[in-house]
Amino acid sequence: MTTQTVLAAAGGVSGGEEVTFWILAPLALIGAIGMVAARNAVHSALWLVLTMLCLGVFYVLQAGPFIGMVQIIVYTGAIMMLFLFVLMLVGRDSSDSLIETLRGQRAAAVLLGLGFAGLVGGGVYRALEGTTAVGLTQANADGNVQGIARLLFTKYVFAFELTSALLITAAVGAMVLAHIERRKQDKMDQIATMKARFRPGNYPGPKPGPGVFATSSSVATPARLPDGRFTERSTPEILPLRELTAQEASPKGTDK
Amino acid sequence: MRAIYLAQDPTLADFGRDPWWLVVGKVLFAFVFAVLATLLGVWFERRVVGFMQVRPGPNQVGPLGLLQTLADGLKMAFKEDILPRAADKVVYFFAPTISVICAVTALSVVPFGPMVSIFGHWTPLQVTDVSVAVLVLLACSSMGIYGIVLGGWASGSTYPLLGGLRSTAQMISYEVAMGLSIVAVFMTAGTMSTSGIVAAQGDATRVTVFGTEIPAPGWYAILLLPSFVIFFIAIVGETNRAPFDLPEAESELVAGFMTEYSSLKFALFMLSEYVSMVTMSAVTVTLFLGGWRAPWPITLWEGANSGWWPMLWFFGKVIMLVFVFVWLRGTLPRLRYDQFMRFGWKVLLPINLVWILVLSGLRSIEDWDTRGKLIAVGIPAGLLLLATLFWPSRKPQPRPTVQEQVNNRPHGSFPLPPMDLQVPPSPRTRRVVAEREPANTVAGPESREV
Numbered sequence: 001m002t003t004q005t006v007l008a009a010a011g012g013v014s015g016g017e018e019v020t021f022w023i024l025a026p027l028a029l030i031g032a033i034g035m036v037a038a039r040n041a042v043h044s045a046l047w048l049v050l051t052m053l054c055l056g057v058f059y060v061l062q063a064g065p066f067i068g069m070v071q072i073i074v075y076t077g078a079i080m081m082l083f084l085f086v087l088m089l090v091g092r093d094s095s096d097s098l099i100e101t102l103r104g105q106r107a108a109a110v111l112l113g114l115g116f117a118g119l120v121g122g123g124v125y126r127a128l129e130g131t132t133a134v135g136l137t138q139a140n141a142d143g144n145v146q147g148i149a150r151l152l153f154t155k156y157v158f159a160f161e162l163t164s165a166l167l168i169t170a171a172v173g174a175m176v177l178a179h180i181e182r183r184k185q186d187k188m189d190q191i192a193t194m195k196a197r198f199r200p201g202n203y204p205g206p207k208p209g210p211g212v213f214a215t216s217s218s219v220a221t222p223a224r225l226p227d228g229r230f231t232e233r234s235t236p237e238i239l240p241l242r243e244l245t246a247q248e249a250s251p252k253g254t255d256k
Numbered sequence: 257m258r259a260i261y262l263a264q265d266p267t268l269a270d271f272g273r274d275p276w277w278l279v280v281g282k283v284l285f286a287f288v289f290a291v292l293a294t295l296l297g298v299w300f301e302r303r304v305v306g307f308m309q310v311r312p313g314p315n316q317v318g319p320l321g322l323l324q325t326l327a328d329g330l331k332m333a334f335k336e337d338i339l340p341r342a343a344d345k346v347v348y349f350f351a352p353t354i355s356v357i358c359a360v361t362a363l364s365v366v367p368f369g370p371m372v373s374i375f376g377h378w379t380p381l382q383v384t385d386v387s388v389a390v391l392v393l394l395a396c397s398s399m400g401i402y403g404i405v406l407g408g409w410a411s412g413s414t415y416p417l418l419g420g421l422r423s424t425a426q427m428i429s430y431e432v433a434m435g436l437s438i439v440a441v442f443m444t445a446g447t448m449s450t451s452g453i454v455a456a457q458g459d460a461t462r463v464t465v466f467g468t469e470i471p472a473p474g475w476y477a478i479l480l481l482p483s484f485v486i487f488f489i490a491i492v493g494e495t496n497r498a499p500f501d502l503p504e505a506e507s508e509l510v511a512g513f514m515t516e517y518s519s520l521k522f523a524l525f526m527l528s529e530y531v532s533m534v535t536m537s538a539v540t541v542t543l544f545l546g547g548w549r550a551p552w553p554i555t556l557w558e559g560a561n562s563g564w565w566p567m568l569w570f571f572g573k574v575i576m577l578v579f580v581f582v583w584l585r586g587t588l589p590r591l592r593y594d595q596f597m598r599f600g601w602k603v604l605l606p607i608n609l610v611w612i613l614v615l616s617g618l619r620s621i622e623d624w625d626t627r628g629k630l631i632a633v634g635i636p637a638g639l640l641l642l643a644t645l646f647w648p649s650r651k652p653q654p655r656p657t658v659q660e661q662v663n664n665r666p667h668g669s670f671p672l673p674p675m676d677l678q679v680p681p682s683p684r685t686r687r688v689v690a691e692r693e694p695a696n697t698v699a700g701p702e703s704r705e706v
Contacts, residue, residue: 040344042347043347065388065391066387066388066391069391072395072399073394076395076399077399077401078398078428081405081428082428084424085405088420088421143387145387145448199666199669200668201668204670
């Protein structure tokens with residue numbers, strides 16, 4: 001890798017660099033197409049991971065080992081992982097449906113996409129045709145990491161500080177919006193729960209299950225207390241209380 | 257502190273010059289090392305845990321039970337390979353391989369030794385090194401998470417999914433702490449290449465004590481102790497080892513992400529776990545424990561740091577760290593998940609940030625004269641001391657006594673048992689005792705009714 005870095009800095013394309021490029025470039029393309037074509041969201045994300053990994057190696061090939069590794073660690077390792085996290089929680093069967101809602105939209109999208117890619121590719125090719133890269137050796141004179149660090153902490157320090165402040169604001173804002181905090185006083189600790197349970201007017205024992213002393217096992221049938229009264233605590237509040245008629249409550253001939 | 261670059265210290269220019277057979281040989285060596293380390297590591301762990309629990313451990317297959325892991329591995333290969341019906345087949349197949357590949361790849365930038373001569377080629381004992389080698393390690397460990405999380409998801413089952421998600425959250429959190437603790441190493445060494453970091457830890461300064469010259473420790477474990485402690489805690493979390501083995505907490509999640517795996521795929525997951533344990537130990541040795549450099553008493557011998565000997569010191573240090581891993585497993589109970597996350601984000605991370613701040617402050621005043629240094633260190637330290645001394649502490653509220661609390665209860669409250677917890681004797685017991693025939697022995701004065 002070191003020799004490749006040196007050669008890239010000198011402006012030439014080494015054999016190793018070329019071989020790596022021609023192996024990884026198709027893979028990156030396959031990843032990009034697979035990401036769009038895959039119907040399962042998780043597969044889509046995995047194809048994107050492949051493309052990002054290839055991009056990371058491309059950066060390394062282009063004499064930017066630091067940015068390449070950071071691409072792999074941050075984008076592939078952390079951000080895509082969080083994406084995957086969300087997709088997995090959404091559920092594994094959430095595949096896209098292939099029904100076109102707008103007629104002819106897919107063909108139009110393919111056509112426009114190809115046209116756009118052609119325009120951008122052609123423009124870049126025409127602009128860069130015959131130019132040779134200069135300044136890479138000077139930029140990497142003290143090492144790639146040191147060169148990036150020098151730029152980050154001198155020329156672009158305010159831009160990066162502002163960006164980070166913006167990102168932090170967004171993150172904190174999202175957390176504040178999504179977070180419901182219970183105040184410490186609102187939380188019932190064990191002692192408070194116990195006191196509330198033994199408060200006058202509250203029956204501290206467990207609720208009787210429905211139908212315990214009743215003649216029917218329906219949840220709508222209230223339980224009977226030992227003294228024969230019905231207890232309303234045994235039935236859910238949303239159910240109508242159902243009293244049994246004398247005929248229903250009479251023995252069903254099982255105790256002959 | 258400036259490191260003295262010795263002749264056997266490889267620099268970045270020494271890499272990438274090997275003939276192809278040497279490259280293949282080095283790669284093969286790293287791979288075989290990883291597999292052998294797993295075979296012996298499992299045996300080592302079981303023996304050591306057995307020793308700690310006063311039992312022999314595996315001792316039947318081979319001398320000292322050394323071949324037990326081999327037998328287990330062979331048995332595992334012949335087990336039925338189960339593919340769950342709800343599994344995502346391709347991802348289910350690839351997940352263990354991702355884990356293993358990432359764990360083994362990390363070994364490629366670990367320096368095993370200095371420059372040696374192999375069949376006439378003067379080459380470093382390291383597969384390769386780049387200017388961002390430590391970032392390669394971080395990238396490998398962050399890609400290794402994919403194996404676990406995809407294995408959990410592709411199993412199409414609840415416990416594996418929960419285990420996989422849990423481990424993702426865990427490993428990402430601890431990766432942050434790990435990355436931050438390496439920052440101090442970068443700052444001190446001034447490089448990110450592993451061979452450069454090992455070279456920077458060479459004994460550069462010598463302290464004269466009573467006329468004898470003793471090399472001052474250059475190990476970052478001593479110079480950057482907080483970073484070392486945090487790094488080691490973080491790698492225990494990163495490798496899913498006890499007490500942080502929450503992804504496979506068998507009391508909660510059966511076996512976590514590998515519940516549905518069997519046969520060779522399960523073996524691959526086991527392999528990746530042990531390989532990453534060994535890899536992480538090797539990385540710790542490289543970053544903090546001087547790499548292949550011999551510790552002090554050995555360095556009195558001139559040839560300690562040249563030739564093939566350093567490999568021995570390196571393996572010794574790695575085995576020592578693996579022992580610590582096993583020791584932790586044999587000693588500590590598993591943490592609860594929320595305790596674990598709180599520890600990572602609210603303890604390790606802030607301590608790390610403050611430590612980096614302090615370290616960079618200390619480094620920026622390195623060139624000042626003694627008086628300026630004293631002022632720059634003394635004033636913040638004094639302020640910190642004063643703040644801790646006079647920090648307003650909350651006055652503890654006088655707690656009402658139990659009797660007061662009882663008296664304050666509203667009228668009609670539920671009846672309480674007597675507060676002194678002495679159950680009054682039942683009248684029936686008294687009667688039975690009175691009616692019983694006297695026993696042979698005369699009841700002493702200490703005998704009383706129950």
